[in-house]
Amino acid sequence: MSEQTSPTTSPTSSIFLNTDVPNLARIFDYLAGGSINYEIDRQAATAMLTIIPSLGKWVRLRRAFIQEAASQLHAAGFRQFLDFGSGMPADDHIHAFAPEARVVFSDLNPVAISYGQGLFTGQERIAYIRGDARQVEQVFAAPEVQRLIDRQQPVAIGLNAINLFLNEADNRRMAQALYAWAPAGSKVFMVFQTRADREMPAEYERFREMCRAAGLPIELHTYSQSIEMMRPWQPANIQPIVDFLALPQDFITPADETEIGLAFYAAFLEM
Numbered sequence: 001m002s003e004q005t006s007p008t009t010s011p012t013s014s015i016f017l018n019t020d021v022p023n024l025a026r027i028f029d030y031l032a033g034g035s036i037n038y039e040i041d042r043q044a045a046t047a048m049l050t051i052i053p054s055l056g057k058w059v060r061l062r063r064a065f066i067q068e069a070a071s072q073l074h075a076a077g078f079r080q081f082l083d084f085g086s087g088m089p090a091d092d093h094i095h096a097f098a099p100e101a102r103v104v105f106s107d108l109n110p111v112a113i114s115y116g117q118g119l120f121t122g123q124e125r126i127a128y129i130r131g132d133a134r135q136v137e138q139v140f141a142a143p144e145v146q147r148l149i150d151r152q153q154p155v156a157i158g159l160n161a162i163n164l165f166l167n168e169a170d171n172r173r174m175a176q177a178l179y180a181w182a183p184a185g186s187k188v189f190m191v192f193q194t195r196a197d198r199e200m201p202a203e204y205e206r207f208r209e210m211c212r213a214a215g216l217p218i219e220l221h222t223y224s225q226s227i228e229m230m231r232p233w234q235p236a237n238i239q240p241i242v243d244f245l246a247l248p249q250d251f252i253t254p255a256d257e258t259e260i261g262l263a264f265y266a267a268f269l270e271m
């Protein structure tokens with residue numbers, strides 16, 4: 001992560017753009033059923049699936065959360081969304097579920113950014129910008145954010161699958177900076193992707209090594225770390241993702257959880 005220091009110079013561009021090495025964003029795109037991925041990514045995804053066979057299921061659950069959350073926030077009156085780590089801007093993303101809202105997507109990944117910028121050209125209410133969740137102030141200053149986000153109105157802030165790419169200190173800094181910037185009444189919506197609070201099995205390190213090799217190191221946090229890192233945001237509503245999505249209780253099996261003790265929580269945080 002240390003080489004990903006600036007969203008403008010992004011030395012990781014070569015990793016994102018190089019199709020000779022797997023890329024985690026394209027791997028997740030493949031796992032979510034998308035088409036912006038290469039053979040090298042599909043091979044890496046297959047290797048990851050040997051450790052977490054239900055990875056695709058988890059990725060799809062998170063996308064389902066984003067859709068339902070966007071829809072609920074839109075119904076509750078939110079008319080502006082600022083999203084970090086948006087990934088591939090497929091047509092089932094936030095804008096499709098919040099039709100009257102202005103939406104700014106952001107990511108570090110030049111492939112997602114250029115795809116998003118192409119997709120939303122000429123769309124007055126949607127923008128896709130380069131943005132690093134470790135440098136949110138630069139995102140706030142972006143012309144698209146200045147144009148589309150009204151600081152007098154609450155903002156719905158999406159942080160889905162960002163926590164796991166940031167270490168604890170960066171997560172804390174991000175949460176505090178967002179809180180200081182956010183207009184009154186704003187909310188964060190995110191999936192807490194947690195690991196069990198116990199010593200991790202060797203598979204966890206193997207999985208992390210694969211992610212490192214695909215250009216983006218990850219770190220899973222426990223449930224209590226996840227809440228703690230996001231302070232001063234206050235939990236408004238946090239529940240197991242199956243409850244939030246009204247899925248059967250046995251939808252997630254012990255095999256899905258693996259030895260890592262993976263769990264997903266639908267989380268809404270308020271000021």
Ligand SMILES: C[S@@+](CC[C@H](N)C(=O)[O-])C[C@H]1O[C@@H](n2cnc3c(N)ncnc32)[C@H](O)[C@@H]1O
Nearest residue numbers: 025028085086087107108109132133160161165
């Ligand atoms: C797994 S995808 C999630 C996409 C989408 N949010 C979702 O949940 O379906 C994670 C995205 O986070 C992006 N990312 C990783 N580190 C980031 C950072 N420091 N700032 C912004 N985006 C980052 C990656 O490029 C990737 O596109």
